[in-house]
Amino acid sequence: MTFINALLAWGALAFTIPLAIHLFFRHRFRTIDWGSMWLLDSVIQQNRRRLRWTNWLLLLLRCLIPILLAAAMARPLLHALRVAPGQLAQTLVLVLDDSQSMNAVDDDGVSRFQKARNQAFELVSDLTRNDEVILLQSGDLTAPPSIIAPIAAADQLRQLAPGTGPYTLGDALDAAVSALRFASNPHHRIVVISDFQDGVVPTDIAPQLESIARRIDDSAMAANISLLSVADDGEDPGNVSIDSIRLESPIAIAGHRTTAAATIRNASDLPVSGAALRWRIDGKVAASGSINVPARAETTVRLNFSPDQVGRRLVTATIDLKDALANDNRREFALDVTRSIRVALVDGSPSGEALTRMSDFLFLALQPNIVSDDASSDPSNRFEVSRWTPGQLVRSSPASRPDVIILVNVAIDEPARQVIAQHLAVGGSLVIFDGPRTAPDQYNRPLTENQDNIVRLPAALGPRIESTTDAPRQIAETDQTFSAWSGITGDQDRVWKDIEVANYRSLTLRPAGPAARTLIRLDDDTVIATIGKPILDRSDGDKDASSPSGFNGRIVQFGLAPHPSDWNLPLRPWFVPLMQQLVLELAGQNNTANLLTGQPLVVPLPNWLDGADASSESNNARPRTFRIVAPHGDTVAEKTIDAGRSTSGSEIVLRASTRTAGRYELTVSNVTGEAGTDDANGATNTSPDRVIQWHLAQLPLEESNLRSVSPERLESAVQPFDGRVFSSIQALQDDERLQTEGREVWRPICIALLLCLVLEIALLARLNPGTSTARPVAPKTNVEGMVS
Secondary structure, three states: OEEOOHHHHHHHHHHHHHHHHHHHOOOOOOOOOOOOHHHHHHHHHHHHHHHHHHHHHHHHHHHHHHHHHHHHHHOEEEOOOOOOOOOOOEEEEEEEOOEHHHHOEOOOOOEHHHHHHHHHHHHHHOOOOOOEEEEEEHHHOOOOOOEEOHHHHHHHHHHOOOOEOOOOHHHHHHHHHHHHHHOOOOEEEEEEEEOOEHHHOOOOOHHHHHHHHHHHHHHOOOOEEEEEEOOOOOOOOOOEEEEEEEEOOOOEEOOOOEEEEEEEEEOOOOOEEEEEEEEEEOOEEEEEEEEEEOOOEEEEEEEEEOOOOOEEEEEEEEEEOOOOOOHHHEEEEEEEEEOOEEEEEEEOOOOOOOOOOOOHHHHHHOOOOOOOOOOOOOHHHHEEEEEEOHHHHHHOOHHHOOOEEEEEOOOOOHHHHHHHHHHHHOOOEEEEEOOOOOOHHHHHOOOEEOOOEEEEOOEEEEEEEEOOOOOOEEEEEEOOOOHHHHHOOOOHHHHHHOOEEOEEEEEEEOOOOOOOEEEEEEOOOOEEEEEEOOEEEEOOOOOOOOOOOOOOOOEEEEOOOOOOOOEOOOHHHHHHHHHHHHHHHHHHOOOOOEEEOOOOEEEEOHHHOOOOOOOOHHHHOOEEEEEEEOOOOOEEEEEEEEOOOOOOHHHHEEEEOOOEOEEEEEEEEEEOOOOOOOOOOOOOOEOOOEEEEEEEEEOOHHHHOOOEOOHHHHHHHOHHHOOEEEOOHHHHHHHHHHHHHOEEOHHHHHHHHHHHHHHHHHHHHHHOOOOOOOOOOOOOEOOOOOEO
16 A cells, blocks of 8 residues: 555554543542442442443544544555556557647637647656657657657657647547557557647547447557546637638639638637738738628638739738737638630541531630620630640640640540640649540540559540430539539529530449539430549559549530530520630639648649750750658658659659648759769769749648537547546546556545544443433432432
């Protein structure tokens, strides 16, 4: 047995006080024999024995009371089969929340992360030299775990800083349990220190947690799991945030009006009035004003401007306001400004008279001033349309390819499929229109196929159907969520119902199509228009369409030609704005400059392998090293490719993880000297890195929600593990002592103390019964010693 508060155990010596009082005040009676005393001897002897035992019992109780009181205050531990601290080495897996919400400060200016780090210091300082620590960060749970000593763990804690994206409790516990495979000590502990936002414990997390609990049981790898919250219960964070900046225009074109919109949310119970908002473009103030946001509400603030420079611009919105989380009062957005939208119209029809080729009406729809004489207001003025033959498509270089490629009545061969695959890999968009030359077997083959990936179109082409002129097909259903339909004015339902389809080809969506959906369905349930992304079939049989493949371009497939011979969509009122809006939307979706932290950054490389950025012909023959540099300056991805070698498959993209928010730069350097040679120091000679592109990673808006999950929901989350939830480090440490050092018995001692007090009162009442009619009268004696 040991004591948690051993010093208080010395209070048990207070038992000597009642003992000394008893001995000091004990009466010594003098015996006087008198006449008839012998008549009372039996009664006196019986009473004397009873009183003696009662007094001894009363003395014992009075001595036990201070002993039990001191023992309860000292909090003894019964070890039984448990061991004392330091005798059983343990492995502590410490998961520290380093997300953006941990930057929130309280009224005293102390951040949640500072509280969490201080509590982590206390946990680590309690460990012995035989213990080991595995430190995990919520923003980098996939990093390989490393086992370190407690002193080294304290040093790493000092270097950590918050600012990553959200995580879930299931992912954190899954990573912690996986890290225990490397533990070398028999006793395992998992401690998660976090503010436990509402998103950390989603409503559908129960199956994942139960699966982790079964893993622990199956592996016989026992672990004590504890959650330590650093958020104050009932706290109103009072936070105002800029949740997002988006471009309301489909695409930004130099010299044309563009609208950026910022969504501002007030999560506080108090309204915000007169807060200053500033817009900046490339660091220069573009607009400023004040905003008012009601309590528990959001508002949208817009910036109208006309960019004059082509390239990637940085748009920033900032609120001058002091609240719980200052980091989300600023939001950035990477804006790609182009001079025009480049469109390549590839027609497989032979040259002929005007308006006889399948693409003629589409070419006219994308020409300037087709709708209005005012070139500045006409959307078609933004297009730069080139008419290509299938041969020109095959011979085109990656750098010269347009934003959108439109195939009309084109038969594609293997070289054309390779060009289309590269175009989609760099984020370009593709529109396919049907025609007599469109062969289904050519389009249903993989666009590219190698040892890593098999890439296909999202929809398979079926046979071409020709309706009779007497009974044409009607359009029965359209996807009203497709933004390109907004180009059609008036009653859309009436517009679609009036269209008659004569010739068409059926399309069938493939099962694994990512975000693929039907756009137009006929009255015979035939699908004639779809939209989606390329399907990636992995060579290992894992068809995970959501995996980052690098083929991010969108594909719109039409089972009919853009010609009156296939359907009677009116040209000027509906066909022209529909096609213009379709091209605008597809070109705008090619913008991959902005992403959320946690999403993979996939950078296509073919555009930079064309030699357009080389300073001389000699540089083109040298290998080039591409790197992605994170905001903190570390290289997170690197690949060296020969400039003269054709690339395909996995070589055409460079992938990197985005753990922290900020700018990720793509750099390139030419390897100098002969390929494969090293300098005198053994290092490859390279020219200085040159930034050729940058991307912006932003934190999700969930990180601005500072309200924590309810205690009941958090308790239910750890029930499958028999885990515990704590709000203070002291409670966590006390519970750990119980688990590793022994069982506290202060409660039974307190019960025993209470019983002693009750017995003492009962005995005193028995010795001094007070006035009672049943009380026997003691015999009286007179001065002569006679009994009366």
